Amino acid sequence: MAVTAKPALDAHKVRADFPIFEQTFHGKPLAFLDSAASSQKPRQMLDAMTHFYETSYANVHRGVYRLAELATEALEGARDKVSRLVNAPASREVIFTRNATESLNLVAYAWGLSNLGPGDVVVVTELEHHSNYVPWQYVAARAGAEFRMIPLDEGGELRLDAVDEICREGRIKVIATNLVSNSLGTITGVEKLAARAHELGAVMVCDAAQAVPHKRVDVQALGCDFLAFSGHKMCGPSGIGALWGRAELLEAMEPFLLGGHMIRRVRFEETTWGDLPHKFEAGTSPMAEAVGLGAAIDFLEGIGFEAIEEHERELVVYALERLAAVPGITLYGPPPERRAGIVSFNVEGVHPHDVAQILDLDGVAIRAGHHCCQPLMTKLGVAATNRASFYLYTVPEEIDRLVEGLHKAKKLLG
Numbered sequence: 001m002a003v004t005a006k007p008a009l010d011a012h013k014v015r016a017d018f019p020i021f022e023q024t025f026h027g028k029p030l031a032f033l034d035s036a037a038s039s040q041k042p043r044q045m046l047d048a049m050t051h052f053y054e055t056s057y058a059n060v061h062r063g064v065y066r067l068a069e070l071a072t073e074a075l076e077g078a079r080d081k082v083s084r085l086v087n088a089p090a091s092r093e094v095i096f097t098r099n100a101t102e103s104l105n106l107v108a109y110a111w112g113l114s115n116l117g118p119g120d121v122v123v124v125t126e127l128e129h130h131s132n133y134v135p136w137q138y139v140a141a142r143a144g145a146e147f148r149m150i151p152l153d154e155g156g157e158l159r160l161d162a163v164d165e166i167c168r169e170g171r172i173k174v175i176a177t178n179l180v181s182n183s184l185g186t187i188t189g190v191e192k193l194a195a196r197a198h199e200l201g202a203v204m205v206c207d208a209a210q211a212v213p214h215k216r217v218d219v220q221a222l223g224c225d226f227l228a229f230s231g232h233k234m235c236g237p238s239g240i241g242a243l244w245g246r247a248e249l250l251e252a253m254e255p256f257l258l259g260g261h262m263i264r265r266v267r268f269e270e271t272t273w274g275d276l277p278h279k280f281e282a283g284t285s286p287m288a289e290a291v292g293l294g295a296a297i298d299f300l301e302g303i304g305f306e307a308i309e310e311h312e313r314e315l316v317v318y319a320l321e322r323l324a325a326v327p328g329i330t331l332y333g334p335p336p337e338r339r340a341g342i343v344s345f346n347v348e349g350v351h352p353h354d355v356a357q358i359l360d361l362d363g364v365a366i367r368a369g370h371h372c373c374q375p376l377m378t379k380l381g382v383a384a385t386n387r388a389s390f391y392l393y394t395v396p397e398e399i400d401r402l403v404e405g406l407h408k409a410k411k412l413l414g
C-alpha cells in the first residue's frame with residue numbers, strides 16, 4: 001500500500017497570511033510567543049468578516065426578508081462548521097457563546113444549579129484555568145456540594161487515580177478538566193477520565209480552549225458530555241466561543257441567559273423555551289464573529305490539524321532543549337511527548353515581569369503572571385511564571401530570539 005507523506009507545515013509561508021507580522025515593535029520584527037492567550041488573525045478570516053458586513057448583514061432569525069435569510073444562513077453555516085470540527089453528532093448541540101469562559105459558566109449554572117446538592121462532589125483539577133475552576137467552586141458552594149481537586153504529580157501531570165480516593169467522600173456528580181493546560185501544556189487523559197466519570201454516573205466537562213485550536217478534537221472519541229472553547233485562540237475573532245453538549249443533557253437543562261429569541265412563548269403566567277440551540281442563545285447572536293470563526297476553521301482545516309500539531313511538537317522539543325541551557329532556568333511541566341506547544345519557566349533571580357519587559361525590547365512577546373491558574377501557582381510554590389506559547393505561524397528563529405533574550409535578562413538582572 002502506498003503511503004502518502006503529509007506535507008509538513010511551512011510556517012514561514014503561513015505567516016504571510018497574517019498582516020500583524022508586517023509590523024515591527026521597538027524596531028524589531030514581532031516574535032509573537034503568546035498564542036495561548038490569543039492568536040493572531042489571518043487575512044482570510046478578516047476578509048470573510050468584512051465581506052459578511054458588506055454583503056449579508058442583518059439580524060438573524062427574526063427577518064423574513066432575503067437579507068435576513070442570508071445572515072441566518074451564514075450564522076447557521078458557521079454552526080455546521082463548528083459541529084463538523086469537533087465531530088458533534090448534531091449541529092443543534094453547538095451553542096454559540098462569547099468565549100470558553102461563558103460556555104463553562106453556562107454548564108456550571110444551567111446544569112450545576114439544578115443537579116447538585118448536599119452529599120454531591122464537584123471535581124476539578126489543580127491544573128484548571130480559573131474559567132473552569134471558579135464557576136464550579138461557586139456553584140458547588142451555592143448548591144451545598146463539596147468541591148475537590150485532582151492533584152498534580154511532580155512531573156506536572158494529573159494523578160487521575162485520585163478520583164478513586166475522592167469518590168469515597170461522596171457522590172461525584174461532575175468532573176471538569178481541561179484537555180490541554182494553558183500553563184504547563186500538559187495533555188490530560190480526558191478519555192480515561194470521561195470513562196471513569198460515567199462509571200460513577202457523573203458528567204464530564206472538558207475545557208478544550210487550548211486544544212481545539214491546535215489538534216483534532218473529537219467529542220465522540222473523548223467521550224465527554226460538554227466541551228468548551230473560544231474563537232479568538234484559533235485564528236477567529238474575539239467575542240465568540242462555543243459549547244458543545246449532549247442533546248439529552250442540554251434539553252433537560254434550564255436556560256442560562258434569558259430574553260431575545262431563546263423563548264418559545266411568552267405569557268404573563270409563564271414563558272417556555274425554544275428548541276436547541278436557541279434556548280441557550282439569548283439576545284442578538286455574534287453573527288459576523290460566527291462567520292469569522294467559520295472562516296478560521298476553513299483556514300485551519302486547509303493547513304491540517306495533524307500538520308499543526310506536529311509543527312508545534314517540533315517547536316516544543318526544540319524550545320525545551322534550547323531553554324534548558326539558559327543559566328538558572330526552571331522549566332515546568334511534562335516531557336514534550338505529553339505536552340502541547342506551551343512552555344512555562346522561571347529564571348532564577350529575575351522577576352517574570354522583568355523578563356517579559358526585557359524581551360519586549362527585542363520584539364519578543366511572551367506572557368508573565370499566574371496565567372489565570374492561581375491554584376497551580378500555589379502548587380508550584382511561585383507567584384508567577386513566564387510562558388511562551390506557539391502556533392502554526394511560529395518559527396524556530398523566534399525561539400532562538402527568546403533564548404537570546406533570556407541570556408540577556410539573566411546577565412542584566414539575575
Ligand SMILES: Cc1ncc(COP(=O)(O)O)c(C=O)c1O
Nearest residue numbers: 099100101129131182209210230
Ligand atoms: C484552558 C483555558 N480555559 C479557558 C480559558 C478562557 O478563555 P476565554 O478567555 O476565551 O474565555 C483560557 C484562556 O486562556 C484557557 O487557556
